[in-house]
Amino acid sequence: TELVPELLPRSRRLMLLLNPCGGRGNGMQLCQTHILPMISEADISYNLIQTERQNHARELVQGIRLEEWDGIVVISGDGLLYEVINGLMERPDWEDAIKMPVGILPCGSGNALAGSINYNAGFDQALGSELLLNCILLLCRGTVIPMDLVSVTTCSGIRSFSFLSIAWGFISDVDIESEKYRHMGSARFTVGTMVRVASLRTYRGRLSYLPALDAHRPICRSITLSPNGSLAPFQRSQLHRTVSDFGLCEERNVMYKRSSTNLDTSELPSFETSPSPGSPTAYHTSSFNFDTLSDDTPEPMLSKDIKLPRHHQVNGPKDDVLPPLGKPLPKNYITVEDNFVLVLAIYQTHLGADLFTAPFSSFDDGLIHLFFVKAGISRAALVRLFLAMEKGTHFETECPYLTHVPVRAFRLEPLTRKGILTVDGERVEYGPIQGQIHKGLSNLIAG
Template sequence: MAPAERQNHARELVREADLSQWDALVIISGDGLLFEVVNGLMERDDWEEAIQTPLGILPGGSGNALAASIHHYTGSPPGSSEDLLVSCGFLLCKGLVSRLDLVSVSLASGLRLFSFLSLAWGFVADVDIESEKYRYVGAARFTGHAPGFCSSLFCQKKASADQGAAHTFRNSCNSNNATKASRSEAPPAASGGPADSLLVPLEQPVPSHWTVVKEEDFVLVLAMYQSHLAEDLLAAPGASLEDGVMHLFYVKAGISRAALLRLFLAMEKGVHLAAGCPDLVYVKVLALRLEPLTPKGVITVDGEVVEYGPVQAQVHSGLARLIAG
């Protein structure tokens, strides 16, 4: 057992560890520590071999979305944090290994990260980070804080409308039936990992065959690759560990506070796609680019804040391995 003593300590440990001594790496924490481990593995010179090390998760953090997703994939009904711990522990004992999609995320600075859960901008990212002060209450901080944040979000927008406070962005996406861009156009990896064959450098226009969403105001943009955004938020009910796509959601500005709250309450049961919300758009994509036009904001990857600005991402199907029954 190797306790993480500070932020990015787990990342440093796995980057330098002799992985031949271990059959698997089991993380006893939340999604944030697994994010560190995944990126530490991908920063190694032998990343192709290192990322094949089976990963396991025992939920012990405030954000346990992957554990909730694994529990959901077994067909089990929604449960408490204790139920998730028992479920994931049982699956670890079984020791069956599945493939896990990873998503490479490229930032304007040239930094390249690997993500297993989500990429968020706007309302979802704001709630996640704003609710950090309530970390001690566990998973309840996500859904418990959303109603209050709905009110403050809309009040702030109204009071600041003349200053352009509403979120605006340009979004481009490559749908799952689009033709791939040539590998020669792909930006180089910052440290390691497979080439992003669908992407071009951020300073270049997206390929002509991509779908481009016109510039307008949006409340949130959320790309999910697992079913759960939090223990009790079934954001992408159709997702699986290795489906090879990102489940992209975005909500246009103009949605009422009541409608947004109803949307998140429906998300607790995974029925938001059937809620008939005209402001919600859902599409499956292989790659995407997000270009925020507002000067300030929050972007998160797997719940961790990253630099704000243009960002693009591509799915790498089954790149990692996960003990998931």
């Protein structure tokens, strides 16, 4: 029989968008040494385009013919994917456009999505070229899975779509203030964290959220742990998942108890809700004692003329459980008004390649994992929390100031005049902000 070329499966065509300024600025080099050789080997055809400026990727994807591509892959950090997703949502045919599979090859300083993809695939947590190689392999395998997006509205009414996080306070301060250490790669966050801990700020705000209390969700009643009490990473994540399935209520810390034989999760909802505030313990790291520092709250170091990235109005599905900003929230929302060290809404497992922040999260669980840390936490406890986050064990520190709630939507109204808000690590206008999850709205190449 004759071999008709049209009957052969055609090779996948990917649009590769490379940010030459991402991370340490060595994306092009990594492309030549690692990326292009491997994907050529996998019989993937591609067009490689270098972005020339901010918003270039956003504009490019608005003009493409969807049928010509099997996927759009950013070779950068999370920021460039945020542009791609919003470029797709800005199109009149957004409903089709947002189904275009998107992927990421980590060459930025913030590689949270790559970390989440790596974890989802069952690889050990990795950084740098190890993480990159894992992600190239997964891209070559090419399995596409649905991924939730969060519709975000900021104070001037501008709407955008986010795949990773919304942050206020400690985390967004570190993210933006550490831009100046960009040459360090992802180590910039470690340095930034130490600087920010040294002069810890608190922010007053009103946080409202719609808990994801889903009565129809199956509840696992008991989990058997290995006899020696140690949890394999997989078991741990299953356990977190189950715990979060309870849709824990207001102000209650997510906690679980390890037992040598059996953990009865039916006990969980009655767990202690207000543990005694931990006595501040001095934390020493190379003779630097955080707790000897004064506890005042300096104004954020913001210059007046910061240029915010341009954000455009996007289309997209209606927010059906979240009224417009400025309109009152329905009665089923819970509101907390307090002083916060940080508020974080995250919908991926990782907040950075080595920050395993929401171990119980998955790409299309339809949940926003809302975290907040209230003022009063000692510097030592905050540092412990972030150190434990590398392994995802921060709930085990049983910090009474940390709360996690799975929600469908939330609204944050900062009451402190100045501050920084980020969406997917990119700075947005400061003021009231809100978001609602849209389950499986996009498609992710996750291998």
